[in-house]
Amino acid sequence: MKPPDLPEDLKAIERDLAARPRPAPSEALRQRILAAARRDLSSPAAPEQRRLGTWEFALAAAAVALLVTNLAMSAANDMTWSRRPALDRNAVAAAAEEISRLAPQLAPQEARREALILVAGSPLPMVLEVNIKPGEAPWMRPDRQELLLPDATDVKP
Amino acid sequence: MPRGSDDPLVAGLVAGREEALAAAYEQFAGRLLAAAWGMLGSREEAEDAVQEVFLNLVRSRSSLAEVESLQGYLFTAIRHAAVRRWQRRRRDCASADLVAAGNVAASDPPRAEPSGRLERALRALPAEQREVVALKIDGGLTFAETAAVLGMSINTVASRYRYALEKLRQRLGEERT
Numbered sequence: 001m002k003p004p005d006l007p008e009d010l011k012a013i014e015r016d017l018a019a020r021p022r023p024a025p026s027e028a029l030r031q032r033i034l035a036a037a038r039r040d041l042s043s044p045a046a047p048e049q050r051r052l053g054t055w056e057f058a059l060a061a062a063a064v065a066l067l068v069t070n071l072a073m074s075a076a077n078d079m080t081w082s083r084r085p086a087l088d089r090n091a092v093a094a095a096a097e098e099i100s101r102l103a104p105q106l107a108p109q110e111a112r113r114e115a116l117i118l119v120a121g122s123p124l125p126m127v128l129e130v131n132i133k134p135g136e137a138p139w140m141r142p143d144r145q146e147l148l149l150p151d152a153t154d155v156k157p
Numbered sequence: 158m159p160r161g162s163d164d165p166l167v168a169g170l171v172a173g174r175e176e177a178l179a180a181a182y183e184q185f186a187g188r189l190l191a192a193a194w195g196m197l198g199s200r201e202e203a204e205d206a207v208q209e210v211f212l213n214l215v216r217s218r219s220s221l222a223e224v225e226s227l228q229g230y231l232f233t234a235i236r237h238a239a240v241r242r243w244q245r246r247r248r249d250c251a252s253a254d255l256v257a258a259g260n261v262a263a264s265d266p267p268r269a270e271p272s273g274r275l276e277r278a279l280r281a282l283p284a285e286q287r288e289v290v291a292l293k294i295d296g297g298l299t300f301a302e303t304a305a306v307l308g309m310s311i312n313t314v315a316s317r318y319r320y321a322l323e324k325l326r327q328r329l330g331e332e333r334t
Contacts, residue, residue: 006319020276029208
Protein backbone atom coordinates (compact mmCIF):
# COMPACT_ATOMS: atom_id res chain seq x y z
CA MET A 1 0.00 0.00 0.00
CA LYS A 2 1.40 3.31 -1.04
CA PRO A 3 1.36 5.77 1.89
CA PRO A 4 -1.21 8.54 1.47
CA ASP A 5 0.15 11.57 -0.25
CA LEU A 6 -0.04 14.08 2.59
CA PRO A 7 0.52 17.79 2.26
CA GLU A 8 3.53 19.21 4.03
CA ASP A 9 1.58 20.61 7.01
CA LEU A 10 -0.03 17.22 7.70
CA LYS A 11 3.35 15.54 7.38
CA ALA A 12 4.64 17.99 9.97
CA ILE A 13 1.83 17.01 12.35
CA GLU A 14 2.62 13.35 11.69
CA ARG A 15 6.26 14.01 12.60
CA ASP A 16 5.20 15.83 15.77
CA LEU A 17 2.96 12.93 16.74
CA ALA A 18 5.75 10.44 16.20
CA ALA A 19 8.20 12.56 18.15
CA ARG A 20 6.07 13.13 21.23
CA PRO A 21 7.20 11.27 24.37
CA ARG A 22 5.45 7.98 25.09
CA PRO A 23 5.49 5.87 28.21
CA ALA A 24 7.87 2.93 28.19
CA PRO A 25 7.11 -0.29 30.07
CA SER A 26 8.58 -0.06 33.55
CA GLU A 27 10.50 -2.85 35.23
CA ALA A 28 7.68 -3.06 37.78
CA LEU A 29 5.15 -3.74 35.01
CA ARG A 30 7.43 -6.41 33.55
CA GLN A 31 7.79 -8.13 36.91
CA ARG A 32 4.07 -7.89 37.59
CA ILE A 33 3.06 -9.39 34.26
CA LEU A 34 5.69 -12.15 34.25
CA ALA A 35 4.88 -13.11 37.86
CA ALA A 36 1.15 -13.30 37.12
CA ALA A 37 1.85 -15.29 33.95
CA ARG A 38 4.15 -17.64 35.90
CA ARG A 39 1.33 -18.33 38.36
CA ASP A 40 -1.01 -19.10 35.47
CA LEU A 41 1.54 -21.34 33.77
CA SER A 42 2.17 -23.34 36.94
CA SER A 43 -1.53 -23.93 37.59
CA PRO A 44 -3.17 -26.71 35.55
CA ALA A 45 -4.77 -25.38 32.40
CA ALA A 46 -8.51 -25.03 32.69
CA PRO A 47 -10.41 -27.15 30.19
CA GLU A 48 -11.19 -25.03 27.21
CA GLN A 49 -14.86 -24.28 26.85
CA ARG A 50 -16.03 -24.83 23.34
CA ARG A 51 -19.37 -24.13 21.78
CA LEU A 52 -20.96 -26.72 19.58
CA GLY A 53 -20.88 -25.99 15.88
CA THR A 54 -24.05 -26.12 13.79
CA TRP A 55 -23.34 -29.60 12.43
CA GLU A 56 -22.28 -30.92 15.84
CA PHE A 57 -25.51 -29.58 17.34
CA ALA A 58 -27.57 -31.15 14.54
CA LEU A 59 -25.84 -34.50 15.00
CA ALA A 60 -26.35 -34.41 18.77
CA ALA A 61 -30.03 -33.55 18.34
CA ALA A 62 -30.46 -36.37 15.80
CA ALA A 63 -28.77 -38.84 18.18
CA VAL A 64 -31.07 -37.82 21.04
CA ALA A 65 -34.15 -38.09 18.79
CA LEU A 66 -33.04 -41.55 17.63
CA LEU A 67 -32.54 -42.70 21.21
CA VAL A 68 -35.95 -41.40 22.32
CA THR A 69 -37.66 -43.03 19.29
CA ASN A 70 -35.88 -46.30 20.00
CA LEU A 71 -36.96 -46.30 23.65
CA ALA A 72 -40.53 -45.37 22.73
CA MET A 73 -40.73 -48.18 20.16
CA SER A 74 -39.34 -50.68 22.65
CA ALA A 75 -42.00 -49.69 25.15
CA ALA A 76 -44.70 -49.80 22.48
CA ASN A 77 -43.64 -53.27 21.37
CA ASP A 78 -43.94 -54.56 24.93
CA MET A 79 -47.55 -53.44 25.18
CA THR A 80 -50.56 -55.43 23.95
CA TRP A 81 -52.52 -53.12 21.76
CA SER A 82 -54.97 -55.57 20.17
CA ARG A 83 -58.42 -55.94 21.71
CA ARG A 84 -59.42 -59.29 22.96
CA PRO A 85 -61.92 -61.12 20.75
CA ALA A 86 -65.53 -61.19 21.85
CA LEU A 87 -66.34 -63.83 24.40
CA ASP A 88 -67.68 -67.11 23.16
CA ARG A 89 -71.13 -67.35 24.76
CA ASN A 90 -71.19 -71.11 24.42
CA ALA A 91 -67.86 -71.40 26.17
CA VAL A 92 -69.12 -69.18 29.01
CA ALA A 93 -72.29 -71.27 29.37
CA ALA A 94 -70.29 -74.50 29.34
CA ALA A 95 -67.84 -73.12 31.92
CA ALA A 96 -70.74 -71.94 34.13
CA GLU A 97 -72.31 -75.33 33.88
CA GLU A 98 -69.06 -77.03 34.81
CA ILE A 99 -68.52 -74.65 37.74
CA SER A 100 -72.07 -75.29 38.99
CA ARG A 101 -71.46 -79.03 38.74
CA LEU A 102 -68.19 -78.77 40.67
CA ALA A 103 -69.50 -76.24 43.22
CA PRO A 104 -73.24 -76.74 43.47
CA GLN A 105 -73.47 -74.41 46.46
CA LEU A 106 -72.80 -71.39 44.15
CA ALA A 107 -75.74 -69.33 42.96
CA PRO A 108 -76.22 -69.47 39.15
CA GLN A 109 -75.24 -65.77 38.88
CA GLU A 110 -72.04 -66.40 40.79
CA ALA A 111 -71.22 -69.43 38.67
CA ARG A 112 -71.78 -67.35 35.52
CA ARG A 113 -69.58 -64.56 36.89
CA GLU A 114 -66.79 -67.04 37.61
CA ALA A 115 -67.26 -68.54 34.15
CA LEU A 116 -66.97 -65.11 32.52
CA ILE A 117 -63.74 -64.46 34.41
CA LEU A 118 -62.43 -67.87 33.50
CA VAL A 119 -63.20 -67.53 29.81
CA ALA A 120 -61.96 -63.94 29.62
CA GLY A 121 -58.65 -65.18 30.91
CA SER A 122 -58.69 -62.62 33.66
CA PRO A 123 -55.86 -62.90 36.11
CA LEU A 124 -58.31 -62.31 38.96
CA PRO A 125 -58.40 -65.27 41.35
CA MET A 126 -61.55 -67.25 41.25
CA VAL A 127 -63.38 -66.98 44.53
CA LEU A 128 -64.34 -70.53 45.22
CA GLU A 129 -63.38 -70.74 48.85
CA VAL A 130 -66.81 -69.43 49.80
CA ASN A 131 -67.18 -71.97 52.53
CA ILE A 132 -63.86 -71.22 54.08
CA LYS A 133 -64.34 -69.36 57.31
CA PRO A 134 -61.88 -66.76 58.57
CA GLY A 135 -58.96 -68.62 60.15
CA GLU A 136 -59.40 -71.66 57.86
CA ALA A 137 -57.05 -70.46 55.14
CA PRO A 138 -53.58 -70.62 56.67
CA TRP A 139 -51.94 -69.60 53.36
CA MET A 140 -53.67 -66.20 53.49
CA ARG A 141 -52.79 -63.27 55.70
CA PRO A 142 -55.40 -62.89 58.46
CA ASP A 143 -56.24 -59.30 57.49
CA ARG A 144 -56.75 -60.38 53.85
CA GLN A 145 -59.06 -63.24 54.78
CA GLU A 146 -61.70 -60.76 55.95
CA LEU A 147 -61.53 -58.93 52.64
CA LEU A 148 -61.50 -61.85 50.27
CA LEU A 149 -64.11 -64.03 51.81
CA PRO A 150 -67.54 -63.10 50.50
CA ASP A 151 -70.37 -62.40 52.79
CA ALA A 152 -71.62 -65.80 53.86
CA THR A 153 -75.21 -64.57 53.72
CA ASP A 154 -74.89 -64.22 49.90
CA VAL A 155 -73.96 -67.85 49.48
CA LYS A 156 -76.72 -70.27 49.16
CA PRO A 157 -75.92 -73.68 50.45
CA MET B 158 6.24 -13.09 9.19
CA PRO B 159 5.93 -16.83 9.78
CA ARG B 160 2.54 -18.41 10.36
CA GLY B 161 1.59 -19.00 13.98
CA SER B 162 2.31 -22.70 13.82
CA ASP B 163 5.72 -22.06 12.18
CA ASP B 164 6.81 -19.24 14.48
CA PRO B 165 9.14 -20.61 17.20
CA LEU B 166 7.95 -17.85 19.54
CA VAL B 167 4.34 -18.94 19.10
CA ALA B 168 5.34 -22.60 19.46
CA GLY B 169 7.03 -21.71 22.75
CA LEU B 170 3.94 -19.87 23.95
CA VAL B 171 1.68 -22.77 22.99
CA ALA B 172 3.98 -25.09 24.93
CA GLY B 173 3.68 -22.76 27.95
CA ARG B 174 7.38 -21.91 28.11
CA GLU B 175 8.10 -18.94 30.35
CA GLU B 176 11.07 -17.77 28.31
CA ALA B 177 8.82 -17.55 25.23
CA LEU B 178 6.46 -15.30 27.15
CA ALA B 179 9.39 -13.14 28.31
CA ALA B 180 10.60 -12.88 24.71
CA ALA B 181 7.11 -11.91 23.51
CA TYR B 182 6.98 -9.30 26.26
CA GLU B 183 10.35 -7.84 25.25
CA GLN B 184 9.32 -7.76 21.61
CA PHE B 185 5.83 -6.29 21.89
CA ALA B 186 5.18 -4.75 25.32
CA GLY B 187 6.65 -1.33 24.44
CA ARG B 188 4.57 -0.88 21.29
CA LEU B 189 1.45 -2.31 22.90
CA LEU B 190 1.79 0.04 25.86
CA ALA B 191 2.33 3.01 23.55
CA ALA B 192 -0.69 2.08 21.42
CA ALA B 193 -2.88 1.57 24.50
CA TRP B 194 -1.69 4.88 25.92
CA GLY B 195 -2.41 6.57 22.57
CA MET B 196 -5.96 5.20 22.63
CA LEU B 197 -6.68 5.70 26.33
CA GLY B 198 -4.52 8.68 27.29
CA SER B 199 -3.77 7.16 30.69
CA ARG B 200 -0.62 5.33 31.61
CA GLU B 201 -2.27 3.33 34.40
CA GLU B 202 -5.09 2.12 32.19
CA ALA B 203 -2.65 1.35 29.39
CA GLU B 204 -0.52 -0.77 31.75
CA ASP B 205 -3.61 -2.62 32.96
CA ALA B 206 -4.60 -3.28 29.35
CA VAL B 207 -1.13 -4.63 28.52
CA GLN B 208 -1.22 -6.90 31.57
CA GLU B 209 -4.67 -8.17 30.57
CA VAL B 210 -3.44 -8.92 27.05
CA PHE B 211 -0.41 -10.91 28.22
CA LEU B 212 -2.40 -12.87 30.81
CA ASN B 213 -5.01 -13.73 28.18
CA LEU B 214 -2.17 -14.76 25.91
CA VAL B 215 -1.06 -17.28 28.54
CA ARG B 216 -4.58 -18.49 29.32
CA SER B 217 -5.60 -19.02 25.70
CA ARG B 218 -2.24 -20.32 24.56
CA SER B 219 -3.71 -23.57 23.24
CA SER B 220 -5.54 -21.66 20.51
CA LEU B 221 -2.45 -19.73 19.42
CA ALA B 222 -1.44 -22.38 16.89
CA GLU B 223 -4.32 -21.12 14.75
CA VAL B 224 -3.03 -17.54 14.86
CA GLU B 225 -1.43 -16.31 11.65
CA SER B 226 0.38 -13.32 13.12
CA LEU B 227 1.24 -12.94 16.79
CA GLN B 228 1.64 -9.19 16.31
CA GLY B 229 -1.81 -8.90 14.76
CA TYR B 230 -3.27 -11.02 17.55
CA LEU B 231 -1.69 -8.88 20.28
CA PHE B 232 -2.65 -5.54 18.74
CA THR B 233 -6.22 -6.75 18.17
CA ALA B 234 -6.32 -7.81 21.82
CA ILE B 235 -4.96 -4.46 23.06
CA ARG B 236 -7.52 -2.63 20.95
CA HIS B 237 -10.34 -4.70 22.46
CA ALA B 238 -8.96 -4.08 25.94
CA ALA B 239 -8.90 -0.33 25.19
CA VAL B 240 -12.46 -0.39 23.85
CA ARG B 241 -13.65 -2.12 27.02
CA ARG B 242 -12.00 0.62 29.08
CA TRP B 243 -13.59 3.34 26.95
CA GLN B 244 -16.97 1.78 27.57
CA ARG B 245 -16.29 1.52 31.31
CA ARG B 246 -15.18 5.14 31.33
CA ARG B 247 -18.39 6.16 29.57
CA ARG B 248 -20.41 4.35 32.25
CA ASP B 249 -18.33 6.07 34.93
CA CYS B 250 -19.00 9.44 33.28
CA ALA B 251 -22.72 8.72 33.42
CA SER B 252 -22.29 7.85 37.10
CA ALA B 253 -20.30 11.05 37.61
CA ASP B 254 -23.23 13.03 36.27
CA LEU B 255 -25.37 11.37 38.91
CA VAL B 256 -22.74 12.16 41.53
CA ALA B 257 -22.88 15.80 40.50
CA ALA B 258 -26.63 15.64 40.94
CA GLY B 259 -26.06 14.23 44.44
CA ASN B 260 -27.66 10.87 43.74
CA VAL B 261 -24.77 8.47 44.35
CA ALA B 262 -21.43 8.53 46.15
CA ALA B 263 -18.29 9.47 44.25
CA SER B 264 -15.97 6.55 43.46
CA ASP B 265 -13.80 7.53 40.49
CA PRO B 266 -10.98 10.09 40.88
CA PRO B 267 -10.94 12.85 38.26
CA ARG B 268 -8.81 12.03 35.21
CA ALA B 269 -5.72 14.20 34.66
CA GLU B 270 -5.96 16.69 31.83
CA PRO B 271 -3.49 16.03 29.00
CA SER B 272 -0.60 18.43 28.88
CA GLY B 273 0.53 20.02 25.61
CA ARG B 274 -1.47 21.35 22.70
CA LEU B 275 -0.91 18.36 20.47
CA GLU B 276 -1.91 15.92 23.22
CA ARG B 277 -5.08 17.90 23.99
CA ALA B 278 -6.00 18.02 20.32
CA LEU B 279 -5.39 14.28 20.02
CA ARG B 280 -7.64 13.50 23.00
CA ALA B 281 -10.40 15.55 21.38
CA LEU B 282 -10.42 13.34 18.26
CA PRO B 283 -13.30 10.89 17.77
CA ALA B 284 -12.38 7.44 19.10
CA GLU B 285 -12.34 5.78 15.68
CA GLN B 286 -9.79 8.31 14.41
CA ARG B 287 -7.74 8.26 17.59
CA GLU B 288 -7.35 4.49 17.49
CA VAL B 289 -6.03 4.65 13.93
CA VAL B 290 -3.45 7.24 14.96
CA ALA B 291 -2.54 5.25 18.07
CA LEU B 292 -2.04 2.00 16.17
CA LYS B 293 -0.18 3.65 13.29
CA ILE B 294 1.99 6.19 15.10
CA ASP B 295 2.32 4.81 18.64
CA GLY B 296 2.05 1.10 17.81
CA GLY B 297 4.23 1.44 14.73
CA LEU B 298 1.88 -0.56 12.49
CA THR B 299 1.60 -0.12 8.74
CA PHE B 300 -1.72 0.78 7.14
CA ALA B 301 -2.21 -2.86 6.13
CA GLU B 302 -1.51 -4.10 9.67
CA THR B 303 -3.78 -1.44 11.18
CA ALA B 304 -6.53 -2.41 8.73
CA ALA B 305 -6.18 -6.07 9.74
CA VAL B 306 -6.40 -5.19 13.45
CA LEU B 307 -9.48 -3.02 12.94
CA GLY B 308 -11.09 -5.39 10.44
CA MET B 309 -11.41 -2.63 7.83
CA SER B 310 -10.12 -1.95 4.35
CA ILE B 311 -6.79 -0.21 3.98
CA ASN B 312 -8.50 2.68 2.20
CA THR B 313 -10.86 3.24 5.13
CA VAL B 314 -7.95 3.25 7.55
CA ALA B 315 -5.95 5.64 5.36
CA SER B 316 -8.96 7.97 5.10
CA ARG B 317 -9.50 7.99 8.84
CA TYR B 318 -5.84 8.71 9.37
CA ARG B 319 -5.95 11.65 7.01
CA TYR B 320 -9.15 13.02 8.59
CA ALA B 321 -7.50 12.72 12.00
CA LEU B 322 -4.46 14.71 10.86
CA GLU B 323 -6.68 17.35 9.27
CA LYS B 324 -8.72 17.65 12.44
CA LEU B 325 -5.53 17.99 14.47
CA ARG B 326 -4.31 20.72 12.13
CA GLN B 327 -7.61 22.53 12.49
CA ARG B 328 -7.62 22.32 16.30
CA LEU B 329 -3.98 23.37 16.56
CA GLY B 330 -4.73 26.29 14.26
CA GLU B 331 -7.72 27.30 16.42
CA GLU B 332 -5.59 27.20 19.56
CA ARG B 333 -2.91 29.31 17.93
CA THR B 334 -5.38 32.08 16.99
